[in-house]
Amino acid sequence: MGIKEDVEDGVEKNGIREPLISDHASNKGHPWMVYFTTLVAVCGSYEFGTCAGYSSPTQDAIRSDLGLSLAEYSLFGSILTFGAMIGAITAGPIADLIGRKGAMRVSSAFCVSGWLVIFFSEGPIPLDIGRLATGYGMGSFSYVVPVFIAEIAPKELRGALTALNQFMICGAVSVSFVIGNVLSWRTLALIGLIPTGVLLLGLFIIPESPRWLAKRGRGKEFEAALQTLRGKDADISQEADEIQDYITSLEQLPKPKLLELFQTRYLRSVTIGIGLMVCQQFGGINGICFYLSSIFELAGFSAFAGTVIYACLQISGTGLVAGCIFTAAAFYLKVHEVGLGAVPALAFIGILVYIGSFSLGMGAVPWVVMSEIFPINIKGLAGSVATLVNWFGAWLCSYTFNFLMSWSSYGTFIVYAAINAVAIVFIIVVVPETKGKSLEELQAAINA
Template identity: 55%
Template sequence: MAMNQCKDIENGESKLEDLEKPFLVHKKIAEYEDVKANERDDESGSIGMLLLSTFVAVCGSFEFGTCVGFSAPTQSAMREDLSLTLAEYSMFGSILTIGAMIGAITSGRIADFLGRKGAMRMSAGFCITGWLAVYFSMGTLPLDIGRFFTGYGIGIFSYVIPIFIAEIAPKNLRGGLTTINQLMIVCGSSFAFLIGTMITWRTLALTGLVPCIVLLVGLFFIPESPRWLAKVGLVKESEIALSRLRGKDADVSRESAEIQVYIETLQSLPKARILDLFDSRHIRSVIIGVGLMVFQQFGGINGIGFYVSETFVAAGLSSGKIGTVAIALIQVPITLIGAILMDKSGRRPLLMVSATGTFLGCFLTGISFFLKDQNLFIRWVPFVAVSGVLIYMASFSIGMGAVPWVIMSEIFPLHVKGAAGSLVVLVNWLGAWAVSYTFNFLMSWSPTGTFSIYSGFCALCVLFVAKIVPETKGKTLEEIQTSINS
């Protein structure tokens, strides 16, 4: 978005003008929003409905976390109760990511057709069905179907919840409220890790119903996204929804007019396809976005996170409960610290520190298994393994978990964000499936080798960020595009 030429973008008579149009239009929108944001900050109004709406939405984020965290504390009990082989449990654990990948790919159309609330209702329905199938299952087929359904549900949640929060929040609160999404995912995962060490796996499956039920009930009391209502032509309903979100005494006419202008401008932009992303103007952004997702996943997060309890047992602990509880306790505060540092230290330093920490954690865990194989310092092996995994999880939570998604949202021009988002999400979930499915097989082959592979990807991530990823903190989208394409 580095083009500032004063040319006519309405006629589209030349290729150069067609290329410039999205950049100039987006710049015009950004400048207009910046001017109006200061005016909106001074408006009085209640944020009670805004906070309630955000709370209801992030119940889906919490559900996301419980689904991801379910397999870690339940592996040994489920394999024993249902006589599951290693391959069968690996399929159960990883099929969540296949469902999530399909859910994420279809979520955009679902959210546009049913609305943001309708998409959340549909997602909650899939999750409830999935958890009940897991609870009542006596064999692998219903178990896998249930896990797939919960995966599909959280795939929709992963798209629609951040979109809904961003669309209902005023600009001055949008960043903070959107951060709650990632925080609640971590809270849900930590909850599953913690509670799963105290109750049976079937009871843990039932706890997954709670956030879905709260979400479904709460949706009756909150408004639909004003931007979606305006997009489908329900202008009056959009203004009513805005009034509920901003407070009955707030003047929403200006914001409503801005939404209309924004939607009309978006509709005038050219529709991008996946192939358009490989144009020379966008190829570096694609490399950055896809590369960060590859390193995020192939650093081992879903393998380590899904099966952490059994990893501790393999390292020599009598039970994986202590290590699992420790992970549950550190994830939330570390994620909070990362959210605070993101806009203070910058994206690149946070990524590099995070990737370095995940490398160190994998390296230490690999060393612990090497010592065990060589029958050296056996008393220290469990301590080194737990320390390595804790360092890994804390380091991932502070940067590699959230920052790649933030950068992805910043590096693509407005008119290709939809296609780019689909590609990046597809790569992310494919990587998540590959790692979560192969982890147990790799551990059977060589625990030392497994963590050596992950540590190698973490080390490569540091180099990738240092050489290719630009700093996006405090820059306009136009400035980011200039730094990428220069």
């Protein structure tokens, strides 16, 4: 009887019966397409890091070749984040209108055009236009790539696959810092075309987000995309029903307005989300990251060696405040001509401690907390406001950094240390512990 059941339930191919597929395999299918689709999508994350890491190793060469003043180069470095503000704000509506893949194509188009304009630039105006365009693509990628990954991944893989987004950003910044020391600034701009080229080719192969298709009422395409992602042998019926039910519930929620975010019931979650973004950006990260080479040179440490070792330490270390204090102490000693032999080592240690700490904590945690604390009916609008604050802070920090350093090299890092100290107090007093709580429990406690 067992043999008969096996034959009846077996899979027939070309007239030959194959052994039964286990229930586990039948239900979960083969996730290779999810992995492949994620790898294609995070090419956008890699492009993000390539854009962010471009200005530091090229500062001296661009200023020398094009005769840029400090103010002109500061505008070039910081205008990236202004473009990213526009990209982050508009990416949501674009992704909702033409799909996640469509939004990634638009982002890629801006990056490609921006890199080509930078490559052919002979003056500050086209240079800024190209940087603005790559900034737009970078900001758009910062929204659409994590959303796309979260929407395609099964729940047991979502955390690991989403983490790949941050890893690719850090990796690209590191690579740009290293190769930027041996390649010309125009060649480095051409290198920026590679991730978008891979992404554009891959978008012809990977499926669209099933959740977006379901939201648009494209039922057959939704099921086909979900089946492709889960494997041809997977049973997708339960997951498909859950997605459809969620989409139906979401459509029934009232559409929030901007002023409603500041009602008493939402005020704490909005304060936490925006406050963390302020702490993240005003602590100095983009000023330090964008102009790393000049910091090392000013301190008397090899810019080449410093940026290479920085690249290796992108994901380890502790102490944002300690890093700023070490660096401030180095420049204080230099200004007052005391212990000059210790200046390069102090600055080097301070910057690496700072960057390592940021990569482990403040770089990623605010985005994670933001995804947890906003109720579903305000998540889109509140997330957009918090993202806008984040990119505005990034622009302001990167634009003012060189001017602050001209005012006082050690004073700049004392200011950053003070802001990071305030951030520690803010996190202790205001931000709740999220571990071990469901989203519903957490949001109910915050927004009670």
